Amino acid sequence: MFAGRKFAAFLFDMDGTLINSIASAERVWSDWARRQGLDVAAFLPTIHGVRAIETIAGLALPGVDPAYEADLLLKAEAADLDGIVQIAGAAAFLNSLPPERWAIVTSAPRELALLRMVAAGIPVPSVLVAAEDVSRGKPAPDCFRLGANRLGFDARDCLVFEDAPAGIAAAEAAEAAVMVINATHQHPQSTQHAAIAGYDMIGITIDERGWIALEPQRSAA
Incomplete structure (x- = not known):
């Protein structure tokens, strides 16, 4: 070593x-992904280790502002510290x-x-x-x-x-x-x-x- x-x-x-x-992050991101109509199981592995704004921008979802959505996710994750x-x-x-x-x-x-x-x-x-x-x-x-x-x-x-x-x-x-x-x-x-x-x-x-x-x-x- x-x-x-x-x-x-x-x-x-x-x-x-x-x-x-992981449990906290995946709870919040799963809710977000469902609202966007994404396949949650396929999407969740992509969130780890990457900034939220870049994860969202990479999806290129019509009408979605990555900075705005990243801020919403920050607030949701900050409110969910269980586990x-x-x-x-x-x-x-x-x-x-x-x-x-x-x-x-x-x-x-x-x-x-x-x-x-x-x-x-x-x-x-x-x-x-x-x-x-x-x-x-x-x-x-x-x-x-x-x-x-x-x-x-x-x-x-x-x-x-x-x-x-x-x-x-x-x-x-x-x-x-x-x-x-x-x-x-x-x-x-x-x-x-x-x-x-x-x-x-x-x-x-x-x-x-x-x-x-x-x-x-x-x-x-």
Whole structure:
């Protein structure tokens, strides 16, 4: 698992990576999809890891304003926080990191991201890159490059924690290393990257420069 490699900082996606918000998100999006006459079962897999405005715009529905609908969805998701929980070991792992060495980079709007972090008991980072901070969302690399830059580093020296194909593609485009989180996947996805089911499987060591190395936890062996 990245044997011998150290990273300047860690960049975390949020939904599906640090917290499990699938039930809440899918309740809200299912209602919206039904109102639009969409096939809900076919549509739901497309919402994860992508900004709402881009998901809606990609549908090209006649008479639908993506910005207006995305705002309605934000309000609905902010009102539905039931069942949001952290991925196993996430809060403890984040609290073990130097605060200046990690950021959250999410496709969720800032307001919703903060509400979900509080609901799940996840610490709020000093650097949070949210949907409104970039003009191009995942799979474009802009968000991860911005997160790294705000921490004072190059994305190529960072490790990205992701769960969704769009986010993994964004991290790859930013030339960052990638750790895939499989906690919310019904079936672990096939990936060329290292993958874990939860943060209780890993620990860290920090060198004299503050760079971070991952190490497997013995209990996970």
